[in-house]
Structures are given as structure tokens and as C-alpha cells.
Amino acid sequence: MNDRVEVRKTYKLFIGGAFPRSESGRTYEVHDTDDKFLANAAKASRKDGRDAVLAARKGFAAWSSATAYNRGQVLYRVAEVMEGRRDQFITDVQAAEGLGDKKSARVVDSAIDRLVWYAGWADKYAQVLGNTNPVAGPYFNFTIPEPTGVVAAVAPQDSSLLGLVSVIAPTVVTGNALIVIASTKCPIPAITLTEVLATADVPAGVINVLTGDPAEIAPWLASHGDVNAIDLTGVTSQDLAKQLEIEAAGTVKRVRRPAQPNWLTTPDLGRLASFVETKTVWHPIGA
Amino acid sequence: MTFEYAPALESRAIVSIAPSYGLFINGEFVDPTSGKMFKTINPATEEVLAEISEANQSDVNAAVNSARRAYDRIWSVMSGRDRAKYLFRIARLLQERAREFAVLETLDNGKPIRESRDIDVPLAAAHFFYYAGWADKLEYAGLGPNPAPLGVAGQIIPWNFPLLMLAWKLAPALACGNTVVLKPAETTSLTALLFAEICQQADLPPGVVNILTGAGDTGRRIVEHDGINKIAFTGSTEVGKSIQRALAGTNKKLTLELGGKAANIIFDDAPIDQAVEGIVDGIFFNQGHVCCAGSRLLLQESIAEETIEALKLRLQTLRLGDPLDKNTDIGAINSREQLDKIEELIKAGDAEGAERWTAPCELPKQGWWCAPTIFTNVTQAHRIAREEIFGPVLSVLTFRTPDEAVEKANNTPFGLSAGIWSEKGSRILWMANQLRAGVIWANTFNRFDPTSPFGGYKESGFGREGGIQGLSAYLQSANEGDDQARGTS
Numbered sequence: 001m002n003d004r005v006e007v008r009k010t011y012k013l014f015i016g017g018a019f020p021r022s023e024s025g026r027t028y029e030v031h032d033t034d035d036k037f038l039a040n041a042a043k044a045s046r047k048d049g050r051d052a053v054l055a056a057r058k059g060f061a062a063w064s065s066a067t068a069y070n071r072g073q074v075l076y077r078v079a080e081v082m083e084g085r086r087d088q089f090i091t092d093v094q095a096a097e098g099l100g101d102k103k104s105a106r107v108v109d110s111a112i113d114r115l116v117w118y119a120g121w122a123d124k125y126a127q128v129l130g131n132t133n134p135v136a137g138p139y140f141n142f143t144i145p146e147p148t149g150v151v152a153a154v155a156p157q158d159s160s161l162l163g164l165v166s167v168i169a170p171t172v173v174t175g176n177a178l179i180v181i182a183s184t185k186c187p188i189p190a191i192t193l194t195e196v197l198a199t200a201d202v203p204a205g206v207i208n209v210l211t212g213d214p215a216e217i218a219p220w221l222a223s224h225g226d227v228n229a230i231d232l233t234g235v236t237s238q239d240l241a242k243q244l245e246i247e248a249a250g251t252v253k254r255v256r257r258p259a260q261p262n263w264l265t266t267p268d269l270g271r272l273a274s275f276v277e278t279k280t281v282w283h284p285i286g287a
Numbered sequence: 288m289t290f291e292y293a294p295a296l297e298s299r300a301i302v303s304i305a306p307s308y309g310l311f312i313n314g315e316f317v318d319p320t321s322g323k324m325f326k327t328i329n330p331a332t333e334e335v336l337a338e339i340s341e342a343n344q345s346d347v348n349a350a351v352n353s354a355r356r357a358y359d360r361i362w363s364v365m366s367g368r369d370r371a372k373y374l375f376r377i378a379r380l381l382q383e384r385a386r387e388f389a390v391l392e393t394l395d396n397g398k399p400i401r402e403s404r405d406i407d408v409p410l411a412a413a414h415f416f417y418y419a420g421w422a423d424k425l426e427y428a429g430l431g432p433n434p435a436p437l438g439v440a441g442q443i444i445p446w447n448f449p450l451l452m453l454a455w456k457l458a459p460a461l462a463c464g465n466t467v468v469l470k471p472a473e474t475t476s477l478t479a480l481l482f483a484e485i486c487q488q489a490d491l492p493p494g495v496v497n498i499l500t501g502a503g504d505t506g507r508r509i510v511e512h513d514g515i516n517k518i519a520f521t522g523s524t525e526v527g528k529s530i531q532r533a534l535a536g537t538n539k540k541l542t543l544e545l546g547g548k549a550a551n552i553i554f555d556d557a558p559i560d561q562a563v564e565g566i567v568d569g570i571f572f573n574q575g576h577v578c579c580a581g582s583r584l585l586l587q588e589s590i591a592e593e594t595i596e597a598l599k600l601r602l603q604t605l606r607l608g609d610p611l612d613k614n615t616d617i618g619a620i621n622s623r624e625q626l627d628k629i630e631e632l633i634k635a636g637d638a639e640g641a642e643r644w645t646a647p648c649e650l651p652k653q654g655w656w657c658a659p660t661i662f663t664n665v666t667q668a669h670r671i672a673r674e675e676i677f678g679p680v681l682s683v684l685t686f687r688t689p690d691e692a693v694e695k696a697n698n699t700p701f702g703l704s705a706g707i708w709s710e711k712g713s714r715i716l717w718m719a720n721q722l723r724a725g726v727i728w729a730n731t732f733n734r735f736d737p738t739s740p741f742g743g744y745k746e747s748g749f750g751r752e753g754g755i756q757g758l759s760a761y762l763q764s765a766n767e768g769d770d771q772a773r774g775t776s
Contacts, residue, residue, distance in 0.1 A: 129429070133754055135736035136413065143740050143754065228745070242536030249531035251700070252524065252543065252746040268431060270764060277744050278751050281719045283729040 011041045011187070013048060013211060014194035016055030017204025023047045028212070030187060033098030041187045044212035046220045049179070052208040053224050056150045056177035059205025064147045064175035066203075072122030075173055078200040079115040086112070088192060089161060096160045096186030110264055111165040118169035118272070125174060125272055138285045145276035147175035148254055149228035152221035154214045156234040160186035162263045164193065167233055170272035172206060176229075179208045179221060183234065187211040215240050222247035229254035229275050292606070295613040297400045302391045304477065307338040310346055310500060311483035313353035314493025320345045325502075327476055330397035331610050331619040331654040339476045342499035344508050347468070350497040351514040354439040354466040357494030363436055363464045367423030374419030374462060376489040381412040381454075384485070388478055392450055393610045395477040397619030397654070398573055400611050410735055411454035414753075417737035418458035421758060425463060428755060430764040436464035437540055437761060438516030441509040444479075445522045446472035446621050447576040447677075453479050455752045456519055457496060458737075463761035465517070466495050468509055472522075473502040474622050507533075515539060519760065521578075524675075524701075524746050542750025542760045544578065544742055546675040547703030549724065550696035551581030551732060552686075555590045557708035561730070563597045566681070569706055569732040571605065571659050574618055575679040576625070578747075579704035581732055583672060584683045585692055591685045595663060602646040602659050609651075617648075617679060620655040629657050629678035636662045636671040641682070667698055675701070689714060693721040702744030706732045725751070 011030075012019040024045035030038045042048075063071070082089065086108055094104040130144040151171050156163030160183040171178050182190030194209045210217060214235060222230050222244040230248050235241045235258045248255050256274045307324060309316035319340035326335045342350070362370065381388065388411075389404040398407070426432050440460045444452040449471055460467050471479035479498050486496050499505055503526070510518055510533050517540040520530050524545040534541050551569045553562045569581025586594050610618035620626040637643055641662040650656040657679055665672050665682040672682045686692040696705055704726040707718045719727045725743045728734060735741065740754035750760045 131755060133736065133738040133740070135734070135739050137734070137736070139731065139734060141736070141739050143756065148744075238536060245535030246532045249528045249535065252528060252531065252545065252748060254749050257538075268764060268766065269429075273759075277725065278740050278742065278756050279719075279725060279727065279744075280740050280754075281727040281729060282731055282734050282739070283715065284731050 009039070011039045011191050011211070013042045013044055014197065014207070014209040015048065015052045016058070016208065017198060019194070019198075022212070023051070030185070032095040038095060038188060041191070041211045044181075044210040044217055046217065048210060049217045049220045050224070052179040052210060053150060053221065053226050055205035055208055056179050057226055059203055060147070060150055060177035062203050063172070063177055063206045066175070068123035068126070071173060071175065072119045074201050075115055075119035075122065075169060078196060078202065079112050079119065081196045081200045082112045082115065082193075085192065085196060089189060092189040092192050093161050096189055097158070107159075107162045111162040114162070114165055115169050117266070118173045121272060122173050125269065128269065129273060129276065133280070140283050140285050141280065143278055143280045145174065145273070146279050148275045148277050149176065150226060151176045151178050151229045151231060151275050152218070152224075152227050153178060153180045153231035154218055154234040155180050155182050155190065156260070156263070157183045157185065157236055159263045161189035161193070163234070164190055166263050166267065166271070167231060168207060170267070171231065171275050174272060174276050176275050177206050179210065181210045181212065181214045181217055184213055218244055219247055222253070223250055225251055227253065229256075231256045231274070232258045234258070292614045294609070296609065297390055297393075297611045297613060299390055299394060299611065302387045302394070304337050304391070308340060308476070308480045308500070310340050310342050310350070311480065311496070311498035312346070312350045313497070314487065314491075316483070319343065325473065327395060327474065329394050330621050331651070333653050336394060337477065339473070339500045342501040342505045346499060347505065347508040347512055350468045350499050351439060351512050353494035354468050354497050355514055357492055358439055358466040361492045362466050362495050367425060370462065370464065371419045371422035373489055373491050374415050374422060374458065377485055377491070378412045378415035378419060380485045380488055381408065381415065385409065385412065388450055388481060390611070391481055392478050393618070396446065396449060396475050397610050397621050399615040399618045400613055401615065402573060407448055407451045410737070411450045414454040414458045414737045418462040421459075422462040425758065425762065428758040428762055430759060430762050431766065433765045434762040435765060437763060438465060439514060440465045440467050440517040440519060440761065441512065441515040442467055442469045443506045443509065443518070443520045443522065444469065444471055446475040447573060447578070449475035450478040450482065452521055453482060456521075459752070459757045460519070460761045461495065463758060465761050468497045468499060468515070470499050470501060470506050470509055473500070476500045510534070517541070517761070519750070520544070527748060543748035544750070544752060545746060545748040546701055547578045547580065547743065547747050548583055548673065548675055548699045548701045549579055549581050549704040549706065550583045550585050551706035552585040552692050552696060552708065552718065553587060553590065553594060554709040554711070554714065555587040556710045558710070559590065559594055559597055562708040563594065563601050565706060565708060565730070565732045566598055567601060567605070570681045571617060571679050572733050574620055574657070576621060576677055577733065578675075579726060579733065581704070581706050582676060582680070582682060584681055585695055586683060586685050587692075588685045588687050595661070595683065598661065599644060602661070605646060605648070605659060607648045607650070607656065607658060617659060620657050620678065623655055625677065626655040626657060629676055629680060632671055632674060632676045633660060633680060636665070636669065636680075636682070639669045639671070641665045641669055641671060667695060673699065689718065693718065697723050700746040703747035704728065
């Protein structure tokens, strides 16, 4: 038998491209589905949430002005690096969700494939969601989708990797910056994903991952003046969802309400279109 | 230099106004259960035009029930082709009775007849014509095959473009197969009530369109009604936020078209005479009662003085007065309440140290009026640079570089529209890209078209009206509820 003592990992947050502990110094225990101790995950605080908003706003400036080709390549790169860590993700997802070998592999493969699918949209969605408009007058008039800005999301609680990736990819591919609160009870696949993001040329601040309790962190994000939209997909409490929507109204944030879809089905553009703005430009035509 | 004009009054004989109006529920005018009436007033004369019904809870219940029946039994199951034909009929009827609508709009709203005749009414008809053609082509709307309507839509519209806002709301909702309970603003109900007659003349099935008059309380009852599937609201950001809060935790969809504080940015290479026309169109069109008004003028420093002088000269030629006179450029302020709000912000501009200039024009003795007003030496911290005034008041700021122009233009919680004036193509496109606003007018301002989506970024709201994008406010994809439980918008 191998009697080597393994080197265990400290699980931290991912904010602005760095891996800080929670400023609160708090952690919480994470267990597998058999209740075996897996790790102490960082328990993010209100202040960590605010730090993440600052980082995301900086990330947004760079990311939204990058070319679509560049954004597509970066997301594709995330898929490449995930593929290299496929076994680790399968192990993580197995422990987190209690899935068998085959099911776990299917979930990880779907997550990687989903990233590739969305990566390809980077330089196409504007062609599908945008258009020129034949106005009744001598004007050239066109409509283009643009990223909404800083988006805060609560990731699905059960689908710790595929659901997470399915929330992240459509939001960031268009140029938004994201703060996502990972599944509370299974944060480890999300934390492994942050290590992928850090080595896949994703600019700092574009994707920020917090672990902890959404009921504690999300209200501060929903009421934050520099957050433009909230994605409540993973909110399981109706009361919390309602509270977050009320907070969001303070600055007229875009809200995507809670949902528990089958993440294995191929999505349509609805999720991607939730966090884009529509800009229409007019200019006179004349010789 | 002053030009004398002979009066050129549009005749009001073309429109007959009833002494009182009921609520339009299930295809008929009915008395309000409360028996309560309120007056609608011509803002140019303070003359009472008619008495309008105030809808209470049981009226709202009746209207929603009627809309639900019409949705279930008729409108949502009717072929798109037939829905289209009803909407085409409505477009044609509006064109046939255009002059009547224009005169009535001017009487009730106070806007110049030139604007109601040439802009509001023709554009309203055009909206119905545009969306009529969509009704049987919804599989091309971008939501996949067999997109479904949402159900009963509650629509609440403002007083600044009463008939046009009705058209923006009704046309896409009906084309997509929804039925509607619509509430016009309490000071401008008359063209909506005349539109009810159009529905009757078009033989639109009863209950497809219900029109409830009343004030904020009636609106709130519509918003909170359990039988409503979607709310579309155009109005103030404050009320928009309260509606968004009221819908929290429900399944109701929401689109909001709220306030604005648009920057109209003039670069030193812009043709000044054209830009001055654009500035005037931007802020003095419809007495400045325009959510996308170019209310913050950003002038490049080197041309600031020259432009302000040219603007003042131009404003001296604007004619303020009887809205029914075809020569009138500036009509009446819609209500006493709105005039008070404008005057309060003008006082705030004076108090905070901005320099005021008011166009020299005589204000009529009766009615509510505000002469075109310009404030210079305005800073970004001033209330008149931050708050929506919704009146003929322009705040002038300056900038040196394109970067500074972008920073100042975007320094607002709003994001509805913006204007750019420059002869340099690459700069226009760069600016258009940088400005966080839903509608960008380059070398023009305040242009509208049914094919062109309209709506805001940030606190100016979400969702779009007009164009193919306007359809998604009233449709859901067939697989919604799988991955695609959409958000509020």
C-alpha cells in the first residue's frame, strides 16, 4: 500500500484573479454525500461580496472591450484546461453529488462541451440577436446586443459543476463580468474550476467565485449599486428569491428568476440573452 | 428679427367630446362601479373637456376576467393570420380618423397640433401596421418554433405621448396573441377612449382590449391582480421601481420604460447650425415631456460660446402658444402638477448657482406654460444635471476630450438615449460604442420608427419596444420552463 501522506489543499475564494481566504476568517465544513469530511471551505462575507463587485467592475472594462474572437478563444481555452483535469473533476463531482462513475463522467463531459458550445457563440450572438432596421426615412439604423455589466449569480445547489458552468458561460461570453456564489453544500467542483479559470487566460475579475451561504451574501449583491443584474437560478428559498428581487428593484436590476432545469439538455439562447442590453444607433443618410 | 404670423388654427369641430366617459370593458362602455368621476382638462385653457371614470377593484376584476375569457376562448387560439387582419384594420382606421385623433390629443395633452398631426398619430398607425405583419410570422421572432403568448397583459402608459404609447404597448401584445387591460394616464385619457371606438369599428372581439381609466391607485390594482401575467409600464423611474418590487416573488413578467437624462454631445467639428436644430429637437420637442429628451447638452469647450449664442438666437424664433395653431412650436405643460415640478427644479438650478437664460416669449394668461430655458455653468453635481426635469429646460455642460465626454455622459443612473454630433465617422462609432444608452442618435435626435427598438440601460428600464426585439416582451419560447425560465424581462 501507498503510505505516503497526501498533501491536502486549502480551499479559498476566487476574487480578481487571486485566491484570498474570506476576510472574515470564517470557514464551514464540506462533506460528501456519505457525510465524510472533505474540506473547510471559505465562508464568504458581505465584505468579500463587495470586493468581488469591485474586481468585477474592473474586469468588465477589459473583458467587454476585448474582441469577440478573443472572448471565444478564452472560453474555449477554459474547456481545454478542464479537459486536462477531467479525472479530477469526475472525482470532485462524484464526491459532491454522489454520482456513479459513468454519470459523473457524463456530467463533466457535458460541462466541457457546454463551454465549447458557448465559446462558439462569442462572435455569433450579435449576428443572431442584432439587426438593421428599415426605418421609414433617410437613416441608417442598426441594433446590437451589448453586455449588461456586472452580474451576480447564485449557482445551482445540486448541479455543482454542469449547472455552474451553464450559468457562467452564457453570462460571460457576451462580455459581462460575473460574481457567482457556488453551491453551498458542494463547492469543491467550483473551487477546482477557479484553478482552471486562473490558468486559462480569463482576465482578472471577469469571473469571481464565492463560497458560503447565498442567504448571507446575495442580499448585499442584489442591493449593490454597481451590480447591473442578478441571476437567481440556484436560489431554493422562495422567500429569499422574493427578498432579492425586491432589493434588485432599488437600481432597476435585470433579474433572472430561480429555475431547476435539466442541465443535460442543450440550452437555447434565452440564458445568454438575459444579460445583454439592446443598443440602437441612428445616423442620417445623405450625399 | 421677429416674424409675424397670422393665426392658423386647426378646427376642433372635427372631434366631438362626450360630457362623460365610462370604462371600456368587454367591448362596451360601462359605468364605474364606484360611480366616481374625475375631470380631464385642456392644459392650454384650463377648460374642462370631459368627465372620466375612475376604475376601482371590482372594475379591474371585471376587465381582467374579460381579458382572460377573450384570451382563452378567442385571441390566443385564433390564427396569426386573422389576428393580423384585425391589427391591419386598426392601423387603417387610425389613418382614416387621423385628424380627429390629432386634434383630440392636442386638446387633452397640450402638445402642438403640428406634432400630434405629423408624429404621434401617424407613428401610432405605423406601429399597428408593423406589428400586424408579425402576427403570423412569430416563428421568426428568435424564440424558436411555436412561441407562445404570455396571457393577459396589464399596460400602464404615460401622458406625454398618450395615443403613441398606447400603440407601442397594444400592437406587439396583440400581435403575439395576448389580451390587454390598459390604463392611460389620468390627465390624458381621451384618445385612449376614442381608440376604444376604433376597436368597436374594427369588430375586435370583446375583451381583447379593455381600457380602464383612473390614477395611480387603479394602476396599482392592475399590477397586483392575480389574473395578470405581464406588466408593461412606461413612466417615472420611481413608480417603475415600486412595480418591480410589487412583482417580486410572482411569476409575472415585467418590462419597464422609465426616465432619462440624455446627454446630447456636440464636438467641435459638428456643423453648428444642424446641431442647434438637433439640440432644439432634443429638448424642446413636446415641451421636453420626453423620457429620451436630450436634457444635458455637452459642448466641446472650443465651440461652447458660439453654440450657446446660436442656440439662443434660434430659441427666440420658437413660437409658444395655442397648441391648435399650426405655427406653434411649444405648447402647454400637461398639468399644474408637472409645471410645479419643472418650476421647482428651475429654482434649484438658480439656487445651486447655474446661470439661467429664458427665451423672451409671452406666456398666455390661461393654462400652464413654461418658456424654453437654458442653464449654463452647470456642474455634474447640480440637481438639474442629475434629475429628470421633463420640461423645456436644458442644462449645458462642457468637455475637452472624447474620453471626458463619455465619462460625463455616462455619469448618470439613467441610460435611455444619447446624441452625438460630429463629422468624423470613426469618432461617432467609437462614441456610440462607449455610451451606455439604449438609443443613440448620431447627427440627429428624437427619431422614432416602429421597426427600431426603443428602451433603456440601467435605471431607464429593461425590455424593448419596437422592432423584432419588441416581440420578446410578449412571447415565451415553447421550451420555457425547461432551462429557459426567463427573468422578469
